[in-house]
Each structure stands twice: as C-alpha cells, then as structure tokens.
Amino acid sequence: MLSIIQAAGWPIWPLILCSILGLALVIERFISLKSSRILPPKLLDEAVMVSRNGIPTPDVIKQLEQNSVLGEVLASGFRTFQGDPRASETDLRANMEASGRLAAAKLQKYLGALATIASAAPLIGLLGTVVGMIEIFASQGGDGGMGAVPGGGDPTRLAHGISIALYNTAFGLIIAIPALIFWRYFRARVDQYLLGMEVAADRFARHLLSLRK
Numbered sequence: 001m002l003s004i005i006q007a008a009g010w011p012i013w014p015l016i017l018c019s020i021l022g023l024a025l026v027i028e029r030f031i032s033l034k035s036s037r038i039l040p041p042k043l044l045d046e047a048v049m050v051s052r053n054g055i056p057t058p059d060v061i062k063q064l065e066q067n068s069v070l071g072e073v074l075a076s077g078f079r080t081f082q083g084d085p086r087a088s089e090t091d092l093r094a095n096m097e098a099s100g101r102l103a104a105a106k107l108q109k110y111l112g113a114l115a116t117i118a119s120a121a122p123l124i125g126l127l128g129t130v131v132g133m134i135e136i137f138a139s140q141g142g143d144g145g146m147g148a149v150p151g152g153g154d155p156t157r158l159a160h161g162i163s164i165a166l167y168n169t170a171f172g173l174i175i176a177i178p179a180l181i182f183w184r185y186f187r188a189r190v191d192q193y194l195l196g197m198e199v200a201a202d203r204f205a206r207h208l209l210s211l212r213k
Helices: 002-008 011-031 043-050 058-065 069-083 089-106 109-141 155-211
Strands: none
Touching: 011 089, 011 109, 011 155, 043 058, 043 069, 043 155, 058 069, 069 089, 069 155, 109 155
C-alpha cells in the first residue's frame, strides 16, 4: 500500500483525507439514523396512551423529549398546551412544525459533507491526472544525462507520471462512487423518516385537540 501511495505522488494525500472523512461520516450516519433513535415504532401510541386523561407531568414530557427525534416533536405539542391551555390549533401546529424543522436539520446533518466528498473526489483525482500528464510531458525533455534515452526522454519520469495519472484517477473514483451511493441511501432514509414523523405529528395534534373538547 505504501508503494502505491509513493507511486501516486502528493495528489493522493487529499484523496486519502477524503476517504477517511467519508468513512467516518458514513459510520456516524449509520449510528445516528437508527430507527430507535429517530422513529420508534410504538412511541406515538405510548404518547397517546399517557395523555388520555390530559397533559402529562413535566417529567413525563422531558422523558419523551429525550427518547428520540420523534419524541422531541411530540413533546413540543405537550409543551404548547402546558404553557397555554387555551392555545389554538394554529399555535399547536406551528410549534410542532418548528420542532419538525429542527428535527429535519438534525437528520440531514453531515449529508452535505458526504455529497461534497462524492463530488470533489473525482475532481481531485483529475488534478492528479493533470499532475501526472505534466510529469509525462516533462519526461520527454530529457537532456541526454544518465538514465535518459536519447531522443526518448527519461523513462523513469515517464513511468512515474503515468503512475500519478492512473492511480489518482482510480482513487478518486473509488472514493466518489461509494460516497455517492451512501449519500443517496441516507437521503432516502431521511425522507422516509420525515414522512413518518409528519404523519405521526398530524395524528398526535388531532389527539391533543380532542382532549379539549
């Protein structure tokens, strides 16, 4: 591996940094986007059940808020009526929508960075290709010294230039393709979570409004 890095020249180092950062982001997103952390399947039913007879105690609301991202959205509904029992439906939905926007930002965290890596890695690889081409052209200006082929340039520099061009192009694609795949996967997962949270929030808002009737 070290020999490949040496053959690829200095342009390989930004690609190695991108690969490390991209891997860290993918692992972090896999951990953070677990369904138990975002949208527990039974949380809505539990929240409805504990509030059948009215708004629960602050301790219960705090526990719900700390449960998951969906819990934060549902807790915002409780807090609306806890702060103002006469709050209107517009106020309730506005508060829950604001909490939902914060939740969406939390779910989309680092996805922009992953998309940037997917876009930048091929360009960095292209930069390495250009550097390699420069090395190749420079090798054709051999001065006839030791190691130079008369009229044919320096074969060592020629081989090194080809290595730089090919290795960096390959590394750029090797990094960009998985990064793009994972970015699209996480985007789809986030969209699915957001849809589920929107449906749950609407059902919960209607439940809270029914408590006042």
